[in-house]
Amino acid sequence: MSLVISACATPLVPVRGSADAFPVRRIYCVGRNYAEHQIEMGGTGREAPFFFMKPADAVVPVAEGQTGTLPYPTLTADFHHEVELVVAIGQGGANIPAAQALSHVWGYAVGLDMTRRDLQAQAKKAGRPWSISKGFDASAPIGALTPAAQVPGIASAAIELRVNGQPRQASRIDKMIWNVAEIIEHLSAAWTLAPGDLIFTGTPEGVAAVVRGDVLEARVEGLAPLALKVA
Template identity: 70%
Template sequence: MSDVIATPAIARVPVAGSADTFPVHRIYCVGRNYVEHAIEMGHTGREAPFFFLKPADAVLPVRAGEVGQMHYPGLTRNLHHEMELVVAIGRGGRHIPAAQALSHVWGYAAGLDMTRRDLQNEMKKQGRPWCIGKGFEESAPIGPIVPADQAPGVLDAVIELRVNGQVRQSSRTSKLIWSVAEVIEHLSSAWTLAPGDLIFTGTPEGVGAVVPGDLLVGRIEGLPELQVRIIE
């Protein structure tokens, strides 16, 4: 028995300081996981965490010191940036308690959850799934993954995004409503986590639109910078 088409390529993310790569299985994203972002999106309080997925091939890997190029996607006139701490799962499992969750983490990276906000908002109004706003090609730019033992302070680090040199988002990863450990606990009660999974943990306040020509520079203390240029 053989495949009737060529085997699709596996999305891979560079590993910091190495020629190795991290193969991607699934991409989970946490919605509204910083208080001030929840407020700017019209919500308040510590609601139960909720999740959405992006396809693995939404990954746009960017090596340290390089500038990734993201094509401005079709159908939208309101492409938004969302700067996030990304967790790379190295050991899978189901019903993982928060107290053990960090032992399942292989490493951390800086990432962007790029969003076609106009399409997402329209789907919300109609009560329809908003995959079209989140799960498109190149919608998950990500920098090199740093092994967890080499990023000891990443859970209380400055997270920042500049667009054309101007600060748009600035907060600390410790301000997550649901911590990385709690997110893993909740996620693993709904899905069986697997090695290769990426978790985008949520974005701080300050999300906004970008256009072709803009340079996005994301920074999380202890991790390589993520640089992305929006192109036509």
């Protein structure tokens, strides 16, 4: 059997300190997973985890020491940053209990869940799906992955985002409402996870707009930083 069109290229994320790369299968995202961000977005501070997805080719991989280019998307005048810890799945499965979940993690990276906030607000108001606000081209920038064994303190690491050198978001991973193991347990009850899946685990408070020319610097303690310029 031959292909009637060329096969799509598999998106790849660099691995820190290596010539290797991580092939991306799916991108899952957790909504409102920090209490202060929930309140910031009109929530009560705690609710059951919910999920949305981005296409795999939404990733903008940036190697350590480089500054990537983040294109300003069409159809929006309110382009928001959301810094997040990203979990890379190395071993798949369904209905994974939290007690076993971390053994399924290959590594971690810092990422950005970029959002067309005005389109999201419009969709919410109309009661419609808001994929257009989350799953657009280049909406998932990500830094180099670090193997899980190299960051044993990731569960309490600091997370932050600076724009043009000024702090915008700052928190700690242990302030997530649902930790990584619990996220995997909930997520794997709804989808069968597989090697190559990425999970964006939610953002702390302080989300705000960026404009063309802004430089974003995202960090999670112990991981390769992520630097981008909005084009």
